Amino acid sequence: MSTTIPNTGNTAQNTTPTKPNKGGLEGIVAASTAISKVDGTAGRLIYRGYDIHDLARSTSFEEVAHLLWFGHLPNKQELASLRSKLAAERSIPDGVMQTIRALPHTTEPMDALRTAVSAWGANVITGKPTIEQTIALTARFPVFLAAFQRLRHGQEPLESRPELGHAANYLYLLRGEEPKEEHVKGLNSYLVLLSDHGMNASTFTSRIVASTESDIASSIVAALGALKGPLHGGAPSKVQDMLMEIGTVENAESWLREAISGGKKLMGFGHRVYKTTDPRAEELREMARVADPTGFVLARRVEELALSLLDELKPGRRLYTNVEYYSAALMNSVGLSGDLFTPTFAVSRCAGWTAHVLEQVSNNRLIRPEAEYTGPMDLHFVPLNER
Ligand SMILES: CC(C)(COP(=O)(O)OP(=O)(O)OC[C@H]1O[C@@H](n2cnc3c(N)ncnc32)[C@H](O)[C@@H]1OP(=O)(O)O)[C@@H](O)C(=O)NCCC(=O)NCCS
Numbered sequence: 001m002s003t004t005i006p007n008t009g010n011t012a013q014n015t016t017p018t019k020p021n022k023g024g025l026e027g028i029v030a031a032s033t034a035i036s037k038v039d040g041t042a043g044r045l046i047y048r049g050y051d052i053h054d055l056a057r058s059t060s061f062e063e064v065a066h067l068l069w070f071g072h073l074p075n076k077q078e079l080a081s082l083r084s085k086l087a088a089e090r091s092i093p094d095g096v097m098q099t100i101r102a103l104p105h106t107t108e109p110m111d112a113l114r115t116a117v118s119a120w121g122a123n124v125i126t127g128k129p130t131i132e133q134t135i136a137l138t139a140r141f142p143v144f145l146a147a148f149q150r151l152r153h154g155q156e157p158l159e160s161r162p163e164l165g166h167a168a169n170y171l172y173l174l175r176g177e178e179p180k181e182e183h184v185k186g187l188n189s190y191l192v193l194l195s196d197h198g199m200n201a202s203t204f205t206s207r208i209v210a211s212t213e214s215d216i217a218s219s220i221v222a223a224l225g226a227l228k229g230p231l232h233g234g235a236p237s238k239v240q241d242m243l244m245e246i247g248t249v250e251n252a253e254s255w256l257r258e259a260i261s262g263g264k265k266l267m268g269f270g271h272r273v274y275k276t277t278d279p280r281a282e283e284l285r286e287m288a289r290v291a292d293p294t295g296f297v298l299a300r301r302v303e304e305l306a307l308s309l310l311d312e313l314k315p316g317r318r319l320y321t322n323v324e325y326y327s328a329a330l331m332n333s334v335g336l337s338g339d340l341f342t343p344t345f346a347v348s349r350c351a352g353w354t355a356h357v358l359e360q361v362s363n364n365r366l367i368r369p370e371a372e373y374t375g376p377m378d379l380h381f382v383p384l385n386e387r
Pocket of ligand 1: 024230232233235260264265266267268269270271272273310314319322323324
């Protein structure tokens with residue numbers, strides 16, 4: 001597999017461009033990072049040295065955000081300080097609220113979030129990305145989303161509750177009632193699991209924008225655009241649609257066989273880097289089993305059949321369950337509607353995106369690859385009035 005040199009920093013080690021042997025930059029090392037490592041063969045995900053399984057079971061989103069941003073897990077004092085800084089930023093500037101209120105109620109929440117972040121940037125952001133801006137923006141993601149979601153359902157946005165953590169406050173802002181402990185726990189683990197993932201498409205996008213010395217809001221708006229597509233973060237609601245369409249265990253095999261044979265991609269399966277089960281899917285599977293034992297029966301049977309049929313009909317492609325498959329079940333179980341699945345992924349990934357923006361600007365070099373030109377050369381130019 002061909003690789004190129006890391007792009008960050010200013011040390012050019014090789015001036016001969018390397019051509020990717022497959023499309024989509026597969027196998028190309030596009031940056032150096034100390035934030036997270038995806039080992040696609042062993043099925044491991046590491047955040048700054050810590051295994052995702054350890055973090056998912058026993059940390060809060062705020063602890064993991066601290067880890068991603070500052071490079072170490074916080075002690076109690078550092079955690080309390082970060083929590084209070086996040087809580088202090090949970091407001092919506094007037095100019096941004098006007099923009100959110102002006103959106104049609106038919107707008108998808110993911111588009112509303114992207115628009116709110118852009119409006120926030122236009123209203124308050126100047127200068128280079130900073131840790132203060134990172135905290136201010138991450139704190140606001142759930143606040144923007146919940147405000148829009150309530151408005152589109154004819155309800156007024158609520159004030160945040162400073163004593164609640166990130167996950168609990170998000171659920172409170174959406175529903176206006178004390179969130180159940182098991183919902184907060186489930187959502188918190190989800191936010192931990194999804195908060196960073198190596199050089200995925202949206203993170204790469206955020207770093208490209210940061211590398212031009214643009215501002216943090218522009219980097220994160222661009223990342224939101226990249227996350228939205230179904231090949232990246234847009235898959236969970238489509239997993240839910242697929243399970244609803246399949247409907248029963250009896251219907252599963254024929255539905256799946258027909259879909260794969262007809263060239264459809266099964267949502268929640270396959271991954272560019274993991275050639276074994278995604279470790280986040282293992283955590284989410286167990287959480288989904290506990291949260292909704294009845295719904296889990298169909299999801300698990302469809303998963304087993306899909307894996308066996310993918311092996312039969314797509315031999316050698318090494319297609320396994322990815323993070324999105326059980327994300328839908330988990331988010332459903334904590335009471336989030338399908339239109340909030342992808343933006344809730346963004347609530348989590350904002351921590352990773354902003355960590356990568358800060359890392360990029362700390363040792364920046366413009367990200368500017370080359371393209372292989374495949375068009376014609378040396379054509380004879382004919383002026384307009386002679387064509
Ligand atoms: C994630 C994903 C985009 C990775 O794509 P990729 O690395 O570009 O893989 P490719 O599209 O090159 O797929 C390689 C082969 O596996 C097949 N394949 C990949 N994912 C598949 C899926 N979910 N269902 C059926 N076949 C799949 C492709 O059709 C292709 O088959 P071919 O060799 O016969 O042409 C892809 O697996 C996918 O679209 N999955 C479904 C969407 C999803 O779950 N997205 C969330 C990702 S976390």
